[in-house]
Every structure is written in structure tokens, then in C-alpha cells.
Amino acid sequence: MSSQIKKVVIAGGGTAGWMCAAALSKLLGKNLHVTLVESDDIPTVGVGEATIPTLLVLHKLLGIDEAEFMAATNATFKLGIAFENWRDINQDYIHSFGFLGKDCWAAGFQHFWLKGLRQNMVSEIGDYIPEHLACREGRFAVLANQDKNYAFHLDAGLYAKFLRNLAQRHGCVRTEGTITQVNLREDNGYIKSLTLASGQEIEGDLFIDCSGFRGLLIEQALHTGYEHWDHWLPCDSAIAVQTETVGEAVPYTRSIAHDAGWQWRIPLQNRTGNGLVFCSKYLSDEKAKQLLLENVEGKLLNEPRVIKYRTGTRRKYWNKNCVAIGLSSGFIEPLESTSIHLFQQSIVRLMLMFPSEGINPASVDEYNRQCRSEIENIKDFVILHYHLTDRTDTPFWRYCKNMSIPTTLKHRMDLFQQSGKTLKLAEELFGETSWVQVMLGQGLMPKQYHPIVDLMSDKELKDFLDTIKAGVKRKVNNWPNHLDFIRHYCQATRV
DSSP: OOSOOOEEEEEOOHHHHHHHHHHHHHHHGGGOEEEEEEOTTSOOOOOOOBOOTTHHHHHHHHTOOHHHHHHHHTOEEEOEEEEEEEEETTEEEEEESSOOSOOOSSOOHHHHHHHHHHTTOOOOGGGGOHHHHHHHHTBOOOOTTSOOOOEEEOOHHHHHHHHHHHHHHTTOEEEEOOEEEEEEOTTTOOEEEEEETTSOEEEOSEEEEOOGGGOTTTTTTTOOOEEEOTTTSOOOEEEEEEEOOOSOOOSSEEEEEETTEEEEEEEOSSOEEEEEEEOTTTSOHHHHHHHHHHTOOSOBOSOOEEEEOOOEEESOSEETTEEEOSGGGEEOOSTTOOHHHHHHHHHHHHHHTOOTTOOOHHHHHHHHHHHHHHHHHHHHHHHHHHHSOOOOSSHHHHHHHHSOOOHHHHHHHHHHHHHSOOOOOTTOOSOHHHHHHHHHHTTOOOSOOOGGGGGSOHHHHHHHHHHHHHHHHHHHHTSOBHHHHHHHHHHHHHO
16 A cells, blocks of 8 residues: 555554554654544553553653653552562562663673572572662662663553543544444455444544454454464453552552462552452352452452453554554553553554555564564563462462463573573563563572683672672662652642
8 A cells, every 4th residue: 555644543542542642643743643533431441550661761752741640640650560479379579670780791690699599698689689679678769860660550541541631732633432333445455434423434544453352443344363372371351449548559569379360459649459360260250359359458449340351462463554552452461561561662663664655565564573573572471470380279370380381481491490591582571680580489490500600709709799789778778768759759740
């Protein structure tokens, strides 16, 4: 299709739709007419309340004032995720943001730590990561000239509203209505227009499907196909509920493993987001609701609602003149808070490859390749949490422990166990520090370390390890209490 792209139509609002609208309107809007169609009668999923540090990249591109954003969305800072009962009951660990220790040209810091462990020179791996220690001590600060290894807990509904205001200020037109028909061109099968319940027809050159799990454009109209991953990621349901805050908001997400899944606790400034992710083969909706309500703290602020999904990915993310962004493109699950990251990456990738002079197959293929590569790697990382476990106490955990896994994940696990080495692939989100923390946390201990470590004497190794640990402690000691910092940080915006 060689015609220029002048009109972009976004089908669906929510976080994905308004994030896309804000980015296109602000960054490419002078050359585009951006319309977003959403219905007040169709609810969004709206429970994606935990993010990861890559969101800062989009916020910088959009020129978002961080304190203003946090005040508007009741956000708190997030430095990682605490995994409770995942390796086994009463065995917990933290996967934090940031970087582990200090590497050398031949080996990551874990190799030095592993030898130190054998010689009783070290404490837990998290003592060598500032963000990990800050999680445990409840500290945080945003400082100039410092790595921004943090993310946010936020109210997804308020975040969509915040982005909507930004998008509309930059010219995005919101059209209210329910899409009743997707009209295709007879000559090439591209989408021509969307018909609304009112009879209004919205024409466009490029259509972005942000319709959620329904995949109204990418699947129902274009029949793109979906690859299911539920044999690796068997959880297919979630129940979400909000509660009043009890105690101080911690700077991390809590992920608490249960008999047939896991529970999240996400602290905001004004409330706590709670949910239970579970597999319906092992737990009914009613039993899941009961389990969740037995394990929340504080008064309920709304009625629990059930969300059904099926893990997997769209076979193409860009098909003809339609790009699927958000849940319409696929869904892994919320365990490592990657959904909003994938929304954002798809948007940035689209802008980098934007077909202003017309859609060409090479760009479409490259977009699809990059999207597929990234989601495949995230999929493996999430499967790791379920499969690498000592739990055999329930049918669900026995299934996860004994299930077959992707060969790519098996290779990573074998490589780490045999040599202490990890991989970092192109288009991969999670780096070495993340893989090391989770594999160690789930109980996979390498059999050896890199021989370059032995070039250090025992005293040199101990001094090296102690210096890094002391530096981490000193750095974190200078940070204030997490909630005190938020109050100070957002105060000027609230006045």
C-alpha cells in the first residue's frame, strides 16, 4: 500500500489507547490527524498498576513532569518485586531493579560473589544492589546525576485520564461510541473504516487496535491468529479488588504464591491494589474470591471482579494497515509487570518505523520480528518463576515443576547452573542482574564460577566484596523514608 499515512485511528482507550494517542499526537501530531474511538459503556481492564523502569523513557519523550504525574495518579515508587512462597513455602526473595555489584570484562559480579559464598565472605546477593537494600529498608530518593532504576505503582484509570488530557492538548480527537463494524477494502483487505453504533463512519489510513483481549480489528476483522502459551503459563484468571491502606506503602510490589497461583499487593498513596492470579483448572472463581478476601488487609473499597484471559501472543502484531498494541497483541500475565512496558515498546517501535510514505512489507516484517523477539524472552523469564521451584505441595505446583519448558529457557538454566553465566539478547528486557536474582532466588545455584576470579587473592576478593557492600549501604543510608520522600516530592503539585 503506497498511499501516505495522514489519518490514524485508535480503536479503544484505556492505558494502551491513551498512551498511544499521547505519543503520536505530541511527537508526530503535526503531520497526522489522530482520532481515538472509545465507548463509555465498555470497561477497560484497568488493573495494570505496577510498572518497570522503562516507563521513564516514554515519560521523558512526552515531557511529563514526574511529580505532577505522581500526584495525578496517586503513584508510589517501585524498586522491585518481593516473591513470597515461590521457591517454597516460607522462602522469600526480592527481584529488584538496578545493577549487581561491579563486573569485569570476563565475568559478571555473581562470579565473585559465588567464590565469596564458598569462603563465607558474603551476605545475601541483594546487599550488593542499592535498590534491593532500599526495598528492605523502605527508603528512596530521586537524585540528580543518578541512575534512574525505579518505576511506579499507579492508578491505571487515573493514568489513562492523565494521558488522555495530554493527548487532547496536542490535538487528538476523542470520538465516543461503540464500534459495530470494521469495514475492509475490497481490493486488498486493508481496513477502510469503522462504523459506530450511531451510524457514524470513521475513516483512516492506519488503524491501531487497542480493543483489549477482544482484538476487534486485528483478530475479529483480519483473522490474524493467536498462539496460545497456557501449557507453559497455565494461569487464566484474575480477581482484583481495592482496599484501604494499612501501614506504610513499601517501595516494592508483593507477589505471594498460593496453592493455584499468586496474589499481588500494590501500594498506592491513597489505597492498596490487590488481586489473585490463578488457574481455573485447580481453583474455582468462588474459591479464588474467598481466598483473596481472606488475605487482604484493610476495608474493601469496591467489589471484587473476575478477569478471564488466555496467555499467548498474536501471530502478527502488524497486519496490513492494522497494528495491535496492548492486550489485543497478546498477554503473558502480570507477574513481572511487563504489560505497560510492552504497550510502550510497541508504540516507540511504531514511531521509529512510522510509515508516513505508505506501508511497506520490510518495515512490517521488522516490526513483527522485534515484537516477537521481545515477548518471547519475557515469556521465558516469567515461566522461570513457575518451573524453577521446590514446591510440590499442590497439583498446580507439581504441574509447573514437571512441565516441559521452551528449549531457550532450558539452555539459560543449564548455562547458569553449569557456569554461572547468563545471556543478554537483542530486544531483551531483562538483563543479567534480573536473571541472576530470580535464578538464585528460586534455588538454582551455579556449580562453578569464572576462573578469572582466582586471579584475586582471598584478601583482595574480601576487600573487593566488602567495599561494594559498604558502598551500597552508605548510598542507601542517605536516602529518606520512601513515603516521606513522596509527600515532599508531590507536595508542590498538590498545593
